[in-house]
Amino acid sequence: MTIVTVSQKATVEECREAEAVAKCLALPYEERRERSLPTMQKIYGADDILVITKKGPQLYTGEGKEHTFHLSMAQLRLLRLQRGGVDHLAEAVGDEPLESFLDCTVGLGADSLIVSYVHPECPRYIGLEGVPALAYITNYGCRHFTHKEHAVTAALRRLQIVAMRYEQFLAQQWENSIDVIYFDPMFEVPVKESPQFTGLRGHLVESGFTADTLRRALAVARRKVIVKERPFAQLFQTMRPTRLLGGKYSRVAYGVYEKGATMWND
Numbered sequence: 001m002t003i004v005t006v007s008q009k010a011t012v013e014e015c016r017e018a019e020a021v022a023k024c025l026a027l028p029y030e031e032r033r034e035r036s037l038p039t040m041q042k043i044y045g046a047d048d049i050l051v052i053t054k055k056g057p058q059l060y061t062g063e064g065k066e067h068t069f070h071l072s073m074a075q076l077r078l079l080r081l082q083r084g085g086v087d088h089l090a091e092a093v094g095d096e097p098l099e100s101f102l103d104c105t106v107g108l109g110a111d112s113l114i115v116s117y118v119h120p121e122c123p124r125y126i127g128l129e130g131v132p133a134l135a136y137i138t139n140y141g142c143r144h145f146t147h148k149e150h151a152v153t154a155a156l157r158r159l160q161i162v163a164m165r166y167e168q169f170l171a172q173q174w175e176n177s178i179d180v181i182y183f184d185p186m187f188e189v190p191v192k193e194s195p196q197f198t199g200l201r202g203h204l205v206e207s208g209f210t211a212d213t214l215r216r217a218l219a220v221a222r223r224k225v226i227v228k229e230r231p232f233a234q235l236f237q238t239m240r241p242t243r244l245l246g247g248k249y250s251r252v253a254y255g256v257y258e259k260g261a262t263m264w265n266d
Contacts, residue, residue, distance in 0.1 A: 002133050003046045004029045005037075007053040018052035025050075025132040025163065038063050050133040056144065057137045067134075069141025074110035078117060078152060088245045090118045092226045092254040093180055098122035100178045104166035104217070105129075109138045109159060111184060111228075116155035126178075127161045128169055135163035167213065173220045181221045184228040185209040214239055218257060225257040 004022035006014050010032065022029035030044060037049055037060045049060040059067040071078075077087050089111055093101070098119045103112040106127030116125050129135035139161035147153045162169070166183075185208070209227065217225045224242075229235050231246060231253040241255030 001044070001046050002027050002048050002050060002131075003040070003044050004050045004052065004133075005032050005040060007051055008032060008034060010053075014052060014054060021050070021052055021057075021136065025136060027132065048133065050136065057133075057140050059133050059137055067137065069137050069145060070108075071113070071145075071147075072108055072110050074113050077110075077114055081114075081118070087114055087118070088247065088250070088254050089114055089182075089226070089228070092243075092245050092256050093119070093182075094224075096223075098179050100124040100180075101126070102169075102178045102181045102220075103127040103184075104169070104181060105184045106138060106159075106161060107134065107184065109142060109156075109161070111182065112159050113152075113155055115182075116158045117152060120151070120154065120158075122158070125159045127159055128164050128166050129161060130163075130165040132163040135161050170213075170216045170220055175219045176222045178220055179222050180224055180226065181217045182226045182228075183209060183213075183217070209235060211239055214257065218259060221259060223259055227255045227257070228252055229255065 004018055004025070004027050006018045010018075015031075019029045027050065028044075030040060032040075035043075037051070040046065041049060041060070041062075047061070051058045051060055051066075056068060061067065081087055081090070093115055099122060101112070101115055101119070101122055101124070103115075103126070106112055106129050109127060112125060112127045116122070127138070129138060142156045142159045142161060145153070145156055147156070214225060214227070227235065227241070230251065231244070236244060236253070236255050239257075242258040242261045243256040244253050245256065246253035
């Protein structure tokens with residue numbers, strides 16, 4: 001369970017804002033009353049706490065573990081692109097102009113930011129996040145974070161974050177309605193060194209990626225579906241992609257499933 005509260009010494013306006021956020025996300029709001037976050041976590045049996053502060057929202061998941069919006073590894077990827085380097089997700093999406101892009105597991109927003117930066121012509125970027133509190137934080141960052149480079153800020157502003165599970169969203173879409181659909185599910189074998197997920201492990205939606213999910217996504221997609229996983233993942237053995245992209249020594253790979261070209265081993 002997630003609860004919503006405010007920082008210590010919050011103003012009346014901040015308390016009202018927190019109550020409004022809680023109502024919007026259908027989460028309980030609890031007054032802070034000078035209590036520590038670990039104490040509130042114990043009293044209310046909360047898995048995590050969304051804290052509304054004057055500097056922006058924070059997601060508290062345990063003692064010493066707080067998540068706020070940041071560019072994470074996307075900043076290094078942006079620098080690589082600006083220097084003429086290759087980004088494997090951008091390569092998987094391709095150079096053809098986009099009209100729509102759906103990130104089914106937007107999380108911290110890093111992957112969608114890269115695609116939006118490379119394809120500024122695309123008018124429709126949707127990022128789905130199944131954890132409402134995380135969706136709120138990522139959406140807040142996309143609306144308020146200002147980068148020193150206008151193109152990066154503009155890329156963030158193009159992202160529309162929706163607090164919804166991808167299974168529900170895909171079931172509601174017309175076939176052939178979205179150009180490219182992207183998934184970054186929880187890896188079969190986690191990359192333990194990933195610093196951007198410190199404090200969030202165990203607090204994310206960890207539903208398994210299935211053949212039925214891929215089939216539905218391919219029905220909704222106009223061009224392709226892209227799935228990020230470890231190069232040796234069983235997923236890529238049972239649901240063989242059209243292409244598998246990634247660096248020679250990369251710990252992750254991008255499986256590209258072109259429309260009408262999927263090869264199944266299930």
